Amino acid sequence: GESVGLHLPTLSVQEGDNSIINCAYSNSASDYFIWYKQESGKGPQFIIDIRSNMDKRQGQRVTVLLNKTVKHLSLQIAATQPGDSAVYFCAENREGGGNKLTFGTGTQLKVEL
Amino acid sequence: ETGVTQTPRHLVMGMTNKKSLKCEQHLGHNAMYWYKQSAKKPLELMFVYNFKEQTENNSVPSRFSPECPNSSHLFLHLHTLQPEDSALYLCASSQGTGDYEQYFGPGTRLTVT
Numbered sequence: 001g002e003s004v005g006l007h008l009p010t011l012s013v014q015e016g017d018n019s020i021i022n023c024a025y026s027n028s029a030s031d032y033f034i035w036y037k038q039e040s041g042k043g044p045q046f047i048i049d050i051r052s053n054m055d056k057r058q059g060q061r062v063t064v065l066l067n068k069t070v071k072h073l074s075l076q077i078a079a080t081q082p083g084d085s086a087v088y089f090c091a092e093n094r095e096g097g098g099n100k101l102t103f104g105t106g107t108q109l110k111v112e113l
Numbered sequence: 114e115t116g117v118t119q120t121p122r123h124l125v126m127g128m129t130n131k132k133s134l135k136c137e138q139h140l141g142h143n144a145m146y147w148y149k150q151s152a153k154k155p156l157e158l159m160f161v162y163n164f165k166e167q168t169e170n171n172s173v174p175s176r177f178s179p180e181c182p183n184s185s186h187l188f189l190h191l192h193t194l195q196p197e198d199s200a201l202y203l204c205a206s207s208q209g210t211g212d213y214e215q216y217f218g219p220g221t222r223l224t225v226t
Contacts (some may be wrong), residue, residue, distance in 0.1 A: 031212075042220075043117070043217030043218050046216070049214065051212065089156070098161065098168060099210040100158055100161060100169055102155075105157075
C-alpha cells in the first residue's frame with residue numbers, strides 16, 4: 001500500500017556532529033515533500049521543502065536530498081545543536097493532491113552533549 | 114509563534130459531554146486543516162477547508178463536526194467521544210491548497226474519560 005515511513009525511530013548524535021534522517025515513500029505520484037520538526041508540547045514546525053523536479057535543496061544548516069529512483073528522502077542537519085532535539089517528520093503531497101499531506105511516523109533526534 | 118492559535122490547550126471530557134476546539138490563524142491564509150496526532154502514529158488529516166468550504170473529510174466519524182465560519186477561524190465540535198479519541202488535535206493553515214507550507218498551531222491535548 002501507499003506509505004511514508006522512516007527507517008529509524010530514534011537517532012542519537014553528539015553535539016557538533018552532522019545528523020542524517022531518512023524517509024522512504026512509495027507513491028511515485030508524489031511531487032512535493034516537506035520536513036517538519038516537532039518539539040515537545042508544540043505543533044510541527046516547517047523546516048524545508050523540495051519539489052520533485054529537484055534532487056537537492058539547502059537551507060540554513062539543513063539540506064534535503066530527494067532520490068526519486070529509489071523513492072527516498074533525507075534530511076541532513078549540519079553541526080547538530082541541543083536545540084535540534086525533537087521529532088522529525090517527512091510528509092508528501094501527491095500531484096494534484098490538494099495539499100493533503102501524508103506524514104511519516106517520525107524520528108526522535110537526541111543530541112548528546 | 115506560528116500565527117496559528119488553538120484553545121483550549123488541554124481538555125478533559127466525559128463520553129457524554131459536548132465540547133468545541135477553536136483554531137484561529139492570523140496569517141491571511143485561505144486554507145485550514147484539522148489533524149489528529151496519536152501516540153506513535155503518523156499525523157492523520159481529518160478535514161480540509163478552502164475559502165470556508167470543506168474540501169476533504171478523511172472518513173472521520175460523525176462525532177467530530179467541523180465548522181469554518183470564515184477563513185480565519187476553524188472549530189471542531191466534539192460529541193459522544195470514545196476513549197480512543199484521546200489525542201493531540203492540531204490545526205494548520207496554508208495560503209491555499211496547492212503546494213504550500215502548512216503552519217501548525219500548538220494543538221489541543223484531548224483526554225476522553
